[in-house]
Amino acid sequence: MAGLLTAQAVSGPAAAAVGLTLSVDVSAARHVISPDVYGMNGGDPALLAELGMPVARWGGNASSRYNFKNHTYNTGSDWYFENIVAGPDNTVESFVKTNRDRGTKQVVTVPLIGWVAKDSPQSHPFACGFPATRFPTQDAFDPWDPNCGNGRLNDVNLTGAVPTDTSIQVDASFAGEMVSHLVRRFGRAARGGVSIYQLDNEPVLWSSTHRDVHPEPVTYDELGSKGTATAAAIKAADPSAAVLGPSGWGYCEWVASGLDGCAPGADAAAHGGLNLSQWYLKNMKDFSDAHRGKRFLDYFDQHYYPQISGGKDPEANALRLRSTRSLWDPTYVDESWIGPDGVNAPPLQLIRTMKAWVAQYYPGTKVAMTEYNWGALDDINGVLAQADVLGIFGREGLDLATIWGEPKPTDPGAYAFRMYRNYDGAGSRFGEVSVSAISSDQGQLAVYGAQRSSDKALTVMVINKTGNDLTSRLTVAGFNGKGTAQRFTYSAADLTSIRRGADLPVTSGSVRATYPANSITLLVLPKRRH
Numbered sequence: 001m002a003g004l005l006t007a008q009a010v011s012g013p014a015a016a017a018v019g020l021t022l023s024v025d026v027s028a029a030r031h032v033i034s035p036d037v038y039g040m041n042g043g044d045p046a047l048l049a050e051l052g053m054p055v056a057r058w059g060g061n062a063s064s065r066y067n068f069k070n071h072t073y074n075t076g077s078d079w080y081f082e083n084i085v086a087g088p089d090n091t092v093e094s095f096v097k098t099n100r101d102r103g104t105k106q107v108v109t110v111p112l113i114g115w116v117a118k119d120s121p122q123s124h125p126f127a128c129g130f131p132a133t134r135f136p137t138q139d140a141f142d143p144w145d146p147n148c149g150n151g152r153l154n155d156v157n158l159t160g161a162v163p164t165d166t167s168i169q170v171d172a173s174f175a176g177e178m179v180s181h182l183v184r185r186f187g188r189a190a191r192g193g194v195s196i197y198q199l200d201n202e203p204v205l206w207s208s209t210h211r212d213v214h215p216e217p218v219t220y221d222e223l224g225s226k227g228t229a230t231a232a233a234i235k236a237a238d239p240s241a242a243v244l245g246p247s248g249w250g251y252c253e254w255v256a257s258g259l260d261g262c263a264p265g266a267d268a269a270a271h272g273g274l275n276l277s278q279w280y281l282k283n284m285k286d287f288s289d290a291h292r293g294k295r296f297l298d299y300f301d302q303h304y305y306p307q308i309s310g311g312k313d314p315e316a317n318a319l320r321l322r323s324t325r326s327l328w329d330p331t332y333v334d335e336s337w338i339g340p341d342g343v344n345a346p347p348l349q350l351i352r353t354m355k356a357w358v359a360q361y362y363p364g365t366k367v368a369m370t371e372y373n374w375g376a377l378d379d380i381n382g383v384l385a386q387a388d389v390l391g392i393f394g395r396e397g398l399d400l401a402t403i404w405g406e407p408k409p410t411d412p413g414a415y416a417f418r419m420y421r422n423y424d425g426a427g428s429r430f431g432e433v434s435v436s437a438i439s440s441d442q443g444q445l446a447v448y449g450a451q452r453s454s455d456k457a458l459t460v461m462v463i464n465k466t467g468n469d470l471t472s473r474l475t476v477a478g479f480n481g482k483g484t485a486q487r488f489t490y491s492a493a494d495l496t497s498i499r500r501g502a503d504l505p506v507t508s509g510s511v512r513a514t515y516p517a518n519s520i521t522l523l524v525l526p527k528r529r530h
Contacts, residue, residue, distance in 0.1 A: 020472045021440045024449040024460055027478030028436035033450060035432070036105065036400040037393035038421055041371070043406035047414055048102065051421040055105040057370050057402040058095045059201050059247070061209050063109035065167060067116040068092055068178045074117045074129070074166055076209040080141070080148040081129030083120030083166050092178075096186055096194055105195045107244065107370060107402065108182070110175040110234065112200030112226050115167035115213040127166050129212025130158060134165070151212060161212035172226070176233030183238050190240035196400075197234045198370065199227050199245030202303065204253040204276075217258030220271045224283040231284070231296040242298035244368055244400075246280055249303055251338050251345060262343050277302070277354075281361035288362075299400060300358055303371035304350055307336030310375055317381040320374055321465045322443065324388045327351050328396050351396040366399035373405045377413025380492040380518050386416035387463050387520045391448035394434050415490045415498060419461065419520050423488045423498055430522070431459040435478075445470055445515065451479075456527040464515040471514040474523070476506070481525040485511050491519035 039055035040048065048056070062084075065074040071086045088094060092108060099106045120127040128148035130138060135158055138149035151158050163169070179197060187193040203223055206214040223246060231243045248254055252262035255275040259267045264275050271279045277300075284297040306323040309316050325332035326348045338345045354367045374389060376382025386403075393401050407413030420430040431450025437460065439447045446463040458479050464470050487501035493516060504511050506525060515521050 020445050020470055022445060022447045022462065022472050022474040023438050023477070024458070024474065025436040025477040026451055026458060029434065031397055031434050033394035033432050033434050034399045037398050038390065038417060039400065039402035040406045041402045041404045044409050047409040048104070051417055052427065053102070053104045055107065055400060055402060056099045057107040057198070058092060059107065059109040059198055059370060061201060064111055064113050064201050064206070064210055065115055065117045066092065066111060067168070068181055070119050072117040072120050074210070077151070077211070078209070080145070080150055081166065081212045082142065082145065082148050083117045083127040085120060085122045092182070093185060096182060100186060100192060107196040107198055108194050109198040109201055110178055110230065111170065112203060112230050113206055113210060113214055114169060114171070114226070115163055116170050116174065117166060118168045129161050129166050131165065134162070157211060159215060161215070163213040167213050172229035172233040175230045176237045179234050179237035179241065188238045188240045189242070193238065194241060196242045196244050196299065198247055198301070199230055199243065201247055202249040202253065203246060204258045205249050207258055219259045220257050220267050220276065220279055223257070224280065227280070228284065228287040228296060235294070235296060243296060244299035244301045244370070245297060247301045247303060247370055250305060254302055278357055278361055281357055281365065285362040295364070297362065297365055299366045299368040300354060300362070301368040301370050302354065304369055305372060306374055307338060308375060312376050312379050312381060320376060320381055320385045321388070324374070324385055324392060327389070327392050351398055355397070368400035369398060370400070370402050371404040372401065373403055377407045377411055380412060380495065383412045383416045383490070384463055384465055384518060384520065386413055387419055387461065388446050390416060390420055391446065391461055391463070394450065395448055412495045416520070418498060419490060419522055423522050424500070430461060431457070445472055458525040458527070460523040460525070462515055462521045462523065464517060464519045467517045469514055469517050471512070474511045474513065476509050476511070476525065479525065480528045481506055482528050486524040487513070488522045488524070489516065489519055491516045
């Protein structure tokens with residue numbers, strides 16, 4: 001890609017901070033990094049091709065009522081609860097074909113809510129959930145379709161919507177028909193068809209996002225019974241496909257049903273005192289046990305958006321970089337309403353907690369995060385956070401992740417992905433086998449190590465989260481290298497390219513380097529050939 005890689009003159013900082021140490025042990029903590037952690041929900045086709053995007057997801061609120069038979073979906077609260085006929089490039093078939101042709105694994109969401117969009121005009125006036133003909137007074141109406149309102153009056157949700165104004169009632173068999181349709185069109189998952197099916201989208205929010213058809217709060221029993229029935233229908237239509245769920249929206253759905261709110265309550269008490277995630281996994285395991293051990297849930301999935309303002313002031317930037325610790329650090333107390341000033345949740349350590357619950361309630365289930373975004377991808381601060389997150393995903397053993405709100409090719413955020421997937425403009429990538437990598441201060445210099453399978457090179461990603469140049473000695477154990485380290489850097493000094501720096505000597509198993517302020521540096525240590 002033009003402009004991706006430029007030469008960098010050799011120069012040293014006028015005054016570099018000294019004292020931080022980095023260490024990598026190639027023989028320790030080895031495990032395979034799933035390539036699926038570098039996924040996106042959508043994105044620019046040129047960027048996806050450049051990165052060799054491993055997985056893409058077809059989801060979001062519009063997928064909850066998508067009707068594959070008429071290619072119609074309902075926007076829900078995102079845009080006046082309107083039925084929209086998908087254009088040729090926006091159908092589920094188009095999504096599958098486009099990604100299949102480029103070799104990208106697909107995640108396709110199937111409806112679980114119990115309703116799908118009925119036939120609707122392809123242009124205004126659309127069918128909608130809160131029409132002015134039924135609710136003449138509302139807080140807002142679509143400026144292009146004055147019959148369609150937002151379903152609120154004086155900032156209070158209206159009640160009494162008629163689901164059949166927009167939708168048709170369906171059950172789990174509809175999901176089975178949808179999968180069968182895609183199998184006929186593209187083959188089974190084992191033969192290149194859709195790999196993964198997602199059980200709807202953020203179900204505990206249905207009473208908000210799709211309140212025209214589902215105003216009631218979601219309970220344990222509803223989520224559990226609809227989930228198992230739909231998973232069974234998917235597996236019957238394509239036994240080789242994987243099932244992913246429940247894809248909750250965030251912390252509250254992580255631990256509580258819609259009936260309970262944001263903490264386990266009466267609904268949890270009626271289900272053994274388990275929080276919603278724990279019970280969901282146990283319920284899927286119980287269903288499996290009742291069917292001779294057949295697996296019905298392959299991925300335990302939750303969405304995660306750190307509760308940070310969209311600002312890029314110094315305070316917001318510092319919080320954004322600290323908050324990546326919520327994915328793994330057992331000592332990090334969330335600094336938003338999730339922490340002591342709000343619901344007072346314990347440290348999230350999201351990935352580790354998800355894996356612990358899986359181990360206890362449904363062993364063998366993979367863990368996924370099909371929506372996340374740390375924000376500020378148009379700024380170096382957001383790029384540093386994104387690069388840190390991708391490193392954490394690999395180190396912590398997440399199985400699949402797809403960012404929501406994908407960067408454009410020219411956005412700084414795209415370079416976080418390029419550092420892992422195309423750092424030299426020729427398709428070279430970060431390693432596939434994670435190895436032990438330790439920083440004396442991960443909050444200033446974050447470090448991630450991995451060995452590449454193709455040439456056994458050691459790749460070390462170093463993220464300088466500070467506004468100062470930092471000089472550090474990296475020690476390398478368990479690796480027989482050639483004696484030099486290649487250096488590739490993306491920094492605030494140039495937001496349009498990854499710079500190739502001068503090679504660094506590796507002396508007595510160590511590399512001394514200066515990492516520019518607000519930068520991502522990849523060191524590549526070729527393996528010595530005998």
